[in-house]
Amino acid sequence: MALMSLQDAAFLLPETREQPMHVGGLHLYTPPESAGRDFLRDMYGELLAVEEIAPLFRQRAHRSLATLGQWAWQEDKELDLEHHVRHSALPRPGRIRELLALVSRLHSTLLDRQRPLWEMHLIEGLEDGRFAIYTKLHHAVMDGVSATRLMQASLSADPDDRQLRAPYLPRESRHKDATGFSPGALVGMARGAVSETIALGPLVYRAADRLIREQAAALPSAAPRTILNGPITGSRRFAAQSWSLPRLQAVRKAAGVTLNDVILAMCSGALRSYLDEQDALPDAPLVAMVPVHLASIGKGSGAGNNVGAILTNLGTDEADPARRLETIVASMQQGKDQLASLSRLQAIAVSAVAMAPLAMSSFFGINRLLPPPFNLVISNVPGPRQPLWMQGAKLDAAYPLSIPTVGQALNITVTSYVDSMEFGLTGCRRHVPHLQRLLGHLETSLADLEKAVA
Numbered sequence: 001m002a003l004m005s006l007q008d009a010a011f012l013l014p015e016t017r018e019q020p021m022h023v024g025g026l027h028l029y030t031p032p033e034s035a036g037r038d039f040l041r042d043m044y045g046e047l048l049a050v051e052e053i054a055p056l057f058r059q060r061a062h063r064s065l066a067t068l069g070q071w072a073w074q075e076d077k078e079l080d081l082e083h084h085v086r087h088s089a090l091p092r093p094g095r096i097r098e099l100l101a102l103v104s105r106l107h108s109t110l111l112d113r114q115r116p117l118w119e120m121h122l123i124e125g126l127e128d129g130r131f132a133i134y135t136k137l138h139h140a141v142m143d144g145v146s147a148t149r150l151m152q153a154s155l156s157a158d159p160d161d162r163q164l165r166a167p168y169l170p171r172e173s174r175h176k177d178a179t180g181f182s183p184g185a186l187v188g189m190a191r192g193a194v195s196e197t198i199a200l201g202p203l204v205y206r207a208a209d210r211l212i213r214e215q216a217a218a219l220p221s222a223a224p225r226t227i228l229n230g231p232i233t234g235s236r237r238f239a240a241q242s243w244s245l246p247r248l249q250a251v252r253k254a255a256g257v258t259l260n261d262v263i264l265a266m267c268s269g270a271l272r273s274y275l276d277e278q279d280a281l282p283d284a285p286l287v288a289m290v291p292v293h294l295a296s297i298g299k300g301s302g303a304g305n306n307v308g309a310i311l312t313n314l315g316t317d318e319a320d321p322a323r324r325l326e327t328i329v330a331s332m333q334q335g336k337d338q339l340a341s342l343s344r345l346q347a348i349a350v351s352a353v354a355m356a357p358l359a360m361s362s363f364f365g366i367n368r369l370l371p372p373p374f375n376l377v378i379s380n381v382p383g384p385r386q387p388l389w390m391q392g393a394k395l396d397a398a399y400p401l402s403i404p405t406v407g408q409a410l411n412i413t414v415t416s417y418v419d420s421m422e423f424g425l426t427g428c429r430r431h432v433p434h435l436q437r438l439l440g441h442l443e444t445s446l447a448d449l450e451k452a453v454a
Helices: 039-048 096-108 144-154 183-191 193-200 202-218 245-255 259-277 321-340 344-364 437-453
Strands: 022-030 059-062 072-075 085-089 118-124 131-138 236-244 287-293 307-313 376-381 393-401 410-417 420-428
Touching: 022 096, 022 144, 039 085, 039 118, 096 118, 096 131, 096 236, 131 144, 144 376, 144 393, 236 245, 236 393, 236 437, 245 259, 245 420, 245 437, 259 287, 259 321, 259 376, 259 437, 287 321, 307 321, 321 437, 393 410, 420 437
Parallel strands: 085 118, 287 376, 376 410, 393 420
Antiparallel strands: 022 131, 022 393, 059 072, 118 131, 236 420, 287 307, 410 420
């Protein structure tokens, strides 16, 4: 038994029925032409037959008097693979709609803390003959970026490779890699905000606090309270769709901006339309928390804890898509310039300071009294650039699922795969009604951007 790191424990402490703290992924596959009716059943049998399990997937969370009440990792000596690896089928007609409904329910349930904190669901019954795999892992076990890399490591770039590599097989390294931002890190980051900044020292704290104040002062107003920023329930709704990467790149090139700017502008237009149809569009623009790799602004090599946070004006008070894009570009650039003026340590501290209000609202229930620090997180996580296969089944799409939190009822996470940008929208089922309509608004928003920069 080993004591859990503070970083890992930070994702267990705030977990409630209303706020599950796991991340997930939904992958769609086309079986090989040679696949028979029992292709997925046979794969399920092979996955259950695996005898050697990586230590990371055999450990469960535990605390007792022996650990002085601290969380620790304890090996589960009675690991039951049939509990963790499951085989399901969709009801007819087996549309993507039925798949997303099932995944929404699966993502709503808490992982059993008496067992290792992960599940893998093989899902058949799609009307077009494809199958899906939904996985979820507690954020204390692994972050979203590491989970993406684990997925890549368990697949093959060779369509003729028929070897099955279970993601829970032992590999050389299972250490967390924090070179990217985990979309579900919000509450865990918030939980450690006070201790992190104290540990970094008064001078670093003051520098980080100054930057957050400068970012806030640069915004036209504080983040407005919206339907996205109240209490949440434990029930989730998940919506997902792919967009052509060359299409987004064409907008990027024509406008002379970054790909992330285009993604933010797509989300801005979609959120404006969505809130407007809900009669809930505030006069003040929405503010997004946007993770930034510090290596991209010359802070660090890209290894280790190397992420900063930028508060970005989404310009949702602007009807003109071109002006919204200009607002986003200016806001992002200002935030990057401010981060670049700090040391790497100070820039990391900014994330902790930014999360402090969210920590208080999550743990002390004052989110109804304080304005939200931001309205939502929009995160862009790089994914594999080459096609991948599993036992000859081609991976068609890989959608990320994240963690809505108290006061942050919607999370938008985007990841790339070959020539697609995969959008995953995870929201509280009650407080983000008709979440799937945001997909249509995203398409309209992109089309408006294409016209605006033509």
